[in-house]
Amino acid sequence: MTATEGKGPGVGGWGPGAGRRALGVRGRARTPARGVFAAACLVAVAVLLQLPGGARGPQAPGRVPQRIVSIVPSATEVLFAIGAGPRVAAVGSFERFPPEVERLPRVGALLDPDVERILSLRPDLVVVYASQTDLRAQLGRAGIPVYVYTHGSLADITAGMRDLGARLGLAAQAESAAAAVERDLAAVRASVAGLPRPRALLVIGREPRALRAITVSGGVGFLHDLLDLAGADNAFGDVPRESTMAATEAILARRPDVIIELHYDERATERDADLERLAWKALPGVPAVKNGRVHVLYGGAFVVPGPRVVLTARAFARLLHGVRSGIPSSGTASAPGAGIPDLTPVT
Amino acid sequence: MTDVRRRLAAAVAAFGALAAAAVLAAPLAGSTPIRLDRVFDRSVPFADNVDAQIFFIARLPRALAGALVGASLAAAGVVFQALLRNPLATPFTLGVSAGSALGAMLAITLRLHLSLWGVSAVTAASFAGAVCAVAIVYGMARARHSGFSTNVLLLAGVTLNAFFSALILFVQYVADSAEALRTVRWLMGNLDVAGYRPILAALPLCALSFAAFAWLPRALNLLSLDADAAASRGIDVLRAQRVAFFSASMATGAAVSLGGPIGFIGIIVPHLVRLIVGADHRVTLPASALFGAAFLVGADVAARTVMAPVELPVGIITALVGGPFFLWLLVRAR
Numbered sequence: 068m069t070a071t072e073g074k075g076p077g078v079g080g081w082g083p084g085a086g087r088r089a090l091g092v093r094g095r096a097r098t099p100a101r102g103v104f105a106a107a108c109l110v111a112v113a114v115l116l117q118l119p120g121g122a123r124g125p126q127a128p129g130r131v132p133q134r135i136v137s138i139v140p141s142a143t144e145v146l147f148a149i150g151a152g153p154r155v156a157a158v159g160s161f162e163r164f165p166p167e168v169e170r171l172p173r174v175g176a177l178l179d180p181d182v183e184r185i186l187s188l189r190p191d192l193v194v195v196y197a198s199q200t201d202l203r204a205q206l207g208r209a210g211i212p213v214y215v216y217t218h219g220s221l222a223d224i225t226a227g228m229r230d231l232g233a234r235l236g237l238a239a240q241a242e243s244a245a246a247a248v249e250r251d252l253a254a255v256r257a258s259v260a261g262l263p264r265p266r267a268l269l270v271i272g273r274e275p276r277a278l279r280a281i282t283v284s285g286g287v288g289f290l291h292d293l294l295d296l297a298g299a300d301n302a303f304g305d306v307p308r309e310s311t312m313a314a315t316e317a318i319l320a321r322r323p324d325v326i327i328e329l330h331y332d333e334r335a336t337e338r339d340a341d342l343e344r345l346a347w348k349a350l351p352g353v354p355a356v357k358n359g360r361v362h363v364l365y366g367g368a369f370v371v372p373g374p375r376v377v378l379t380a381r382a383f384a385r386l387l388h389g390v391r392s393g394i395p396s397s398g399t400a401s402a403p404g405a406g407i408p409d410l411t412p413v414t
Numbered sequence: 415m416t417d418v419r420r421r422l423a424a425a426v427a428a429f430g431a432l433a434a435a436a437v438l439a440a441p442l443a444g445s446t447p448i449r450l451d452r453v454f455d456r457s458v459p460f461a462d463n464v465d466a467q468i469f470f471i472a473r474l475p476r477a478l479a480g481a482l483v484g485a486s487l488a489a490a491g492v493v494f495q496a497l498l499r500n501p502l503a504t505p506f507t508l509g510v511s512a513g514s515a516l517g518a519m520l521a522i523t524l525r526l527h528l529s530l531w532g533v534s535a536v537t538a539a540s541f542a543g544a545v546c547a548v549a550i551v552y553g554m555a556r557a558r559h560s561g562f563s564t565n566v567l568l569l570a571g572v573t574l575n576a577f578f579s580a581l582i583l584f585v586q587y588v589a590d591s592a593e594a595l596r597t598v599r600w601l602m603g604n605l606d607v608a609g610y611r612p613i614l615a616a617l618p619l620c621a622l623s624f625a626a627f628a629w630l631p632r633a634l635n636l637l638s639l640d641a642d643a644a645a646s647r648g649i650d651v652l653r654a655q656r657v658a659f660f661s662a663s664m665a666t667g668a669a670v671s672l673g674g675p676i677g678f679i680g681i682i683v684p685h686l687v688r689l690i691v692g693a694d695h696r697v698t699l700p701a702s703a704l705f706g707a708a709f710l711v712g713a714d715v716a717a718r719t720v721m722a723p724v725e726l727p728v729g730i731i732t733a734l735v736g737g738p739f740f741l742w743l744l745v746r747a748r
Contacts, residue, residue: 161590177591272596275525277534278608280599306724312599314718314725315608316472319464320446331592332525349609352460352467370592 131236132192132212136185138176141224142194142216142231143168144373149232149241156188163333163367164375186211192234218372219309221292225249228374244374251377252296258390259298265387267299268323268355271310276342278349283313289372290329290379297383298390299325319350326355327386328363335365362386418696425691429704436711437481441473443715445722471609479605479613479672480714480728481707484679486620486669488687488706489627491680492699493662496638497655498564505666505680508571509547512578514670517543519582519597523589533615536600537671541619544667547574552659562655602727603676605714612672619668624703626661631695634658638695676729678736679706685743 135151137143138159146155147165155168160176162168172188175181180202185193186209193206194214203213214234218227225245232241269290272282284290285306294301302323303311328343340363347356355361364382368375384390442450452458452465460466490505498507505511520526521539554570555563586594607613633654636644645651666680683706684698691697710728713735717728 178587272592274522274534274536277537277612279534279536279606279612280596280604282596282599308724311724314445314472314606315476316444316446316468316606316718317723317725319467319472322464350467350471352462352464352471357461 130191132190132234134188134190135192135194135235136174136188136190137162137194137216138174138180139194139196139216140164141218141371141373142214142227144371144375145216145224145228145231146194146235148244148374149228149235149237150244151231151235151237154235156190157185164371182206194231219288221252221289221296221372221376224289224372224374224376248374248377252380255377255380255384256296256298259384259388262298262388262390264298264300265324265360266302266322267294267325267327267387268302268313268318268321269294270313270326270328273328276346278315278346281313281315281318282310285309285311289376290369293369293376293380293383294327297380297387299383299387315350318353322353323355324358324360325387326353326361327383328361329369330363330365331367331370332365333367340365418694421691421694422697422700425697425701426704429687429701429708433481433485433704433707433711436708437477440477440480440711440715441469444468444473444718445725472606475607475610475613476605476714476718477711478610479607480711482613482616482620483605483669483673483676484683484706484708484710485703486623486665486706487676487679488683488709489624489699489703490662490665490669491706492684492687492695492702493627493630493634493658494680495684496634496695497658497662498568499638500568501685502681503568504677505662505669506675506677507575508551508567508663509574509578510544510663510666511670511675512575512582513547513550514540514544514667515601515675516578516582516585517541517546518600518671518674519585519589522597522600523585523593525593533612537612537615541667541671544663544670547578548660548663548667550574562652562659564655567659599727600674601729603674603729603732605673605710605728606725607672616668616672619664623661623665623668626657627665627699627703630654630658630661631699634695634699638693674729676710676732678732678740679710682732682736682740683709685740689743 133154134156135146135154136157137146137155140159140162143155143158143162144164146152147167152165152167155171157172157174158168160173160179162171162173172184174184174188177196177199180195180199182202182205185206190211192212192214193202194216195202195206197215197217203215206213214231216227216231218224225248228241228245228248229238232238232245235241269284270281271284271290272280274280283303284294284301285308286301286304287307288309291301291304291309295304302321303313303317326347330343332339343363344361347353347361350356364386366378369379369382446468448465448468452463453469455463455466458466460470487505491503494503494505494507495501497503500507518536518540520543521534521536526535526539551567551570551574555567582597586597589597633644633649633651636647636649637651637654637658644654669676684702687702687705688698691701710732713731714728716735717726717731720726720731
């Protein structure tokens, strides 16, 4: 809402929240003329919103979305975590969690959103990626409000939970879910406080069974934050990107004490993990390889910057420090034993 | 004849020295400063000697892989240009690289978790894809003619390229975003082989191709002019064409499965070498192979160092250097 501050009324356009923008403008009006104009705009918006069906106007702040389409997996997990699960009408192609999504229609994803399908579901809120400008424009023309879910750092996750909760009239639930995630993360951080911090290489992709095209976490993003929280220094923390290609030379030079590999293949077996760890024998001088500290994690949780980051944080702490921060969690999607496929550490 | 021998000796000596210098110097450069005396210090165990590890595990295999891939692609380029009688032909014109890429894409997106003696499924699948493409193109070229039509070969190859490219896009489209990204990265080329096994796996195929190349130059000289003239000079045209096609395809397939479809080497290097040593394939072919090796090793050094610690894909370097250079060559020649 800050985009219109200091500007004349009406600049806000017809995006979601235009009504609230108009309100803000009225509050800051300095001259009577501007105040009158702003008030007129406000009335116009209000009238528009009261039109039959309300299909032309943007969503009023007071009206709570009841049919939500989310094609952002992390946002979908947030929706279920804050109690908006029953309102989710459809999800994207890559949603795997929670299990309820398996029953829902799929409407494409980042590159291939199925606009017709989305429109036919008559949603009153669509959660999209920021880069989906075409989709946002199309939905805007159809008068369907969109919510742009952005994520990057670990802090963005709980901020996003609260923001989405406020948008859905579930502020209290969102607050308690976000607070639970923050509490659980703080517990992990506390459990490793004061312990020596190993230098860790976090591998997020490579050619199977070979040390080629190794993609690692750089110094930006929730995975880097999780590594930091779980008590390790990211071996590629100086690279200001979410992911980067790590050359063999760079890995040899940076001498990681621990290597953690994330694989989101859910069909993998113990033998697969053994074979993947075996590939690192090509770099026998790396301390992590020399000391048998190459770990392979399988599971879908860590590719999704949602409430399940708690699971990832715990798995990291366990692998890095042997710490089990078994603090029982309360009620959120991070609760263990609620049908959540846990990360399977193979050490 | 003696004149050719003298020119061949001079070219091989000059370009060979260049290639050898590149391979020897490349391991000295990189994102991490290392000291040569420590690299060869036997008193420190290898497992604790980071300098030696960087030299022998990271840099030397890379330089050797670059030399092998560069030599193969450049020589294959020369052979294809002569075989197709087309100066714009590259090792990738007949769909070998597209088939190779499709194989690699499938292995990446299907997450084929296999490996054989240190060679990953991606490498093996990309070579299999190259073999498929070669078989299809060859079948097409032989189907409607008793002989071996280079026109059909060219058209079939170009069409197959487009068809495979569409399949590649399709595979990328249905893949997870992380895998789509990995497939795109594969297409940019990567010589970081982290060991000698992938090189040793590609080496027999390249060696076989080079053995065939050694037999080819005289035939290529005549073929590049006119098939009928070649026949009248006592060349078994069909056999020469077949050997040229299969050996160049095999070299390309092996090179692409080792380093990815690194562009421009196969067209820039032959033209540059022809500019220097002339168009006689007896000299051009070996000189191109050696210069291709030096060129790609040099390009990989640039890829490793210009943005260190972040690496550029080597295919970007060859295209960035090769593209403008080739344009300059075009303008200058007229």
